Amino acid sequence: MPFEWVVALRFLREGRFQTALIVSGVAAGVAVFIFITALVNGLQANTIRRTLGTQAHIVVRPIEEIAQVQRSVPPGTASIPKIEARAQRLRSIDQWQLLEQDLARTPGVVDVSPMATGPGFAVRGDASKAVAIIGVDPVRYNRIVAIGDKLVGGEFRVQPGEAVLGRELAADLGIGVGDRVRLITTENEAVTGDTLTVTGIVDLGVRDLNRRTVYVGLRTAQSLLSLPGGVSQLDLTVTDLFDAERIAAALAATTGLTVDSWMKTNAQLLAAINAQTITTRMIRLFVVVIVVLGIASVLVVSVVQKRREIGILRAMGAPRARIRRVFLLQGAMVALSGSIIGCALAATMIVVFLKLARNADGTPLFELAISPELFVIATVGAIVCGVLAAVAPAQRAAALDPAQAIRM
Numbered sequence: 001m002p003f004e005w006v007v008a009l010r011f012l013r014e015g016r017f018q019t020a021l022i023v024s025g026v027a028a029g030v031a032v033f034i035f036i037t038a039l040v041n042g043l044q045a046n047t048i049r050r051t052l053g054t055q056a057h058i059v060v061r062p063i064e065e066i067a068q069v070q071r072s073v074p075p076g077t078a079s080i081p082k083i084e085a086r087a088q089r090l091r092s093i094d095q096w097q098l099l100e101q102d103l104a105r106t107p108g109v110v111d112v113s114p115m116a117t118g119p120g121f122a123v124r125g126d127a128s129k130a131v132a133i134i135g136v137d138p139v140r141y142n143r144i145v146a147i148g149d150k151l152v153g154g155e156f157r158v159q160p161g162e163a164v165l166g167r168e169l170a171a172d173l174g175i176g177v178g179d180r181v182r183l184i185t186t187e188n189e190a191v192t193g194d195t196l197t198v199t200g201i202v203d204l205g206v207r208d209l210n211r212r213t214v215y216v217g218l219r220t221a222q223s224l225l226s227l228p229g230g231v232s233q234l235d236l237t238v239t240d241l242f243d244a245e246r247i248a249a250a251l252a253a254t255t256g257l258t259v260d261s262w263m264k265t266n267a268q269l270l271a272a273i274n275a276q277t278i279t280t281r282m283i284r285l286f287v288v289v290i291v292v293l294g295i296a297s298v299l300v301v302s303v304v305q306k307r308r309e310i311g312i313l314r315a316m317g318a319p320r321a322r323i324r325r326v327f328l329l330q331g332a333m334v335a336l337s338g339s340i341i342g343c344a345l346a347a348t349m350i351v352v353f354l355k356l357a358r359n360a361d362g363t364p365l366f367e368l369a370i371s372p373e374l375f376v377i378a379t380v381g382a383i384v385c386g387v388l389a390a391v392a393p394a395q396r397a398a399a400l401d402p403a404q405a406i407r408m
Contacts, residue, residue: 008329015302019334022298026338026382027345029291033284034346034378038368039353040280044273046366048241051269052262054204056113056144056235057244059265060103060251061258062091090118090187092230099255100234108238108247113140114231116221120185122165122214124173131169131214133183135221144235147202147215153177154200158217163196166210167203177201183214187226194224291382292389295331299393302330327394328387335386339379346375 012019093099096114103112116135121128138158142148148156154177156164163183165175175181175198184193196216204210222228238244241262248261263270350368357365 005329007326008333012330012333018298018301022294022334023338023341025294026291026335026386027341029287029294030339030342030378030382031345031349033287033381034343034374035349035353036280036283037374038346038350038370040276042366042368044276047269047273050205051266052145052241053150054145054206054209055262055265057238057241058109058236058248058251058259058261060093060099060234060236060255061232061260062093063256063258090225090227090232092116092227092232093234093257096231096234103234103236103251106247106251108240108243110237110239111140111143113137113144113235114218115141115233115235116218116225116227116231117233118185118187118221118225118227120183120214120224122169122173123182123184124175124179127173129169129172129212131183131212133185133221133224134213134215135218135225136215137218141235144237150202150204152201152203154198156202156215157199158215158220160217160220161194161196162199162217163220164200164202164215165198166213167201168207168210169212169214170198170201172211181214183216183224185224185226187224192224192226194220196220288381288385291335292385295334295386295389296392298334299327299330299390300396302327302393323397324394327397328390331386331388331390331394332383333386335382336379338386339382342382343375343379346378 100112118133120131120133122131138156177198179198180195182193182195238247244261245263248259252259
């Protein structure tokens with residue numbers, strides 16, 4: 001075994017108590033680093049999944065209608081002091097089939113789904129509820145929000161004459177799978193209605209959405225909403241969730257339409273996620289600083305305690321570089337041992353958390369993914385920090401004068 005390894009291991013064995021303390025400190029730091037990172041990542045992924053479970057990453061709509069002044073008013077002339085905003089009509093996206101093809105070819109866009117949505121009323125007997133009619137192509141829409149996973153009854157089938165209702169809406173109307181419901185709309189001042197068979201009931205995770213959502217086929221919605229052959233919006237999913245705003249801005253500039261990303265419509269959620277990320281980074285930084293200071297302080301004490309041995313080694317001809325490497329190796333060994341124990345401790349903490357953190361129905365509160373990359377990053381980072389923490393003590397040991405060290 002090389003000289004430096006022999007001396008480093010002997011110094012660590014002779015100071016067993018100090019070595020055990022610093023290894024325990026490194027293990028605790030690595031465990032906290034991994035567990036906090038996994039916890040926050042799991043919490044954020046669960047929050048985003050629940051939020052985006054019922055909406056697209058990007059939505060493309062027709063440009064909003066804005067009332068504008070049609071003529072200039074000479075100074076001193078009486079004029080209307082305020083221009084009232086125009087009521088937004090339900091309109092189709094112009095040439096949406098061509099636009100859909102262009103959007104599907106956009107880098108970063110995964111899927112595109114056309115939709116025809118608008119207000120209406122669901123009527124059954126004497127009961128009447130205001131609803132949002134959503135006309136979709138079921139195959140393409142399922143790629144956007146995985147609506148099939150939210151079924152609590154029946155199936156997601158919206159052929160002509162069929163509809164899927166939100167759970168609360170079905171309960172309010174007293175409707176089950178196989179019953180019939182009448183949908184009425186008043187677009188363009190004309191009353192249009194159709195009687196549909198309920199083929200499925202969904203739970204969208206938000207009670208308000210469940211109370212007003214009705215899914216129908218795209219052609220059925222176009223007929224009810226007086227949008228023959230048209231769609232009111234195009235829903236998109238993207239590869240990188242946090243790149244949605246950049247893609248939306250680029251699409252808005254090229255198409256001239258209203259393009260909103262989930263990051264814009266959920267600004268408060270994004271602010272909360274950013275706050276969590278910053279807090280997690282600060283915690284991890286403090287953990288790293290504490291581990292580095294702990295290793296450095298123990299090695300500094302070791303240099304003081306081993307002055308005589310270091311002086312003897314220097315007097316026997318050991319160069320300064322070798323003495324320096326001895327303490328750098330000690331820092332790396334302590335960090336490696338602590339990181340291995342810390343990884344095992346973090347994995348145990350994650351398993352225990354998953355068993356204890358449960359919903360009322362016994363399902364996991366949220367998933368915590370045990371990522372091998374996270375353990376590797378924590379281990380490599382601990383070793384690097386251990387070596388960096390040993391630089392100052394190693395430099396101090398290498399600078400000792402042999403004669404003074406032996407005399408003291």
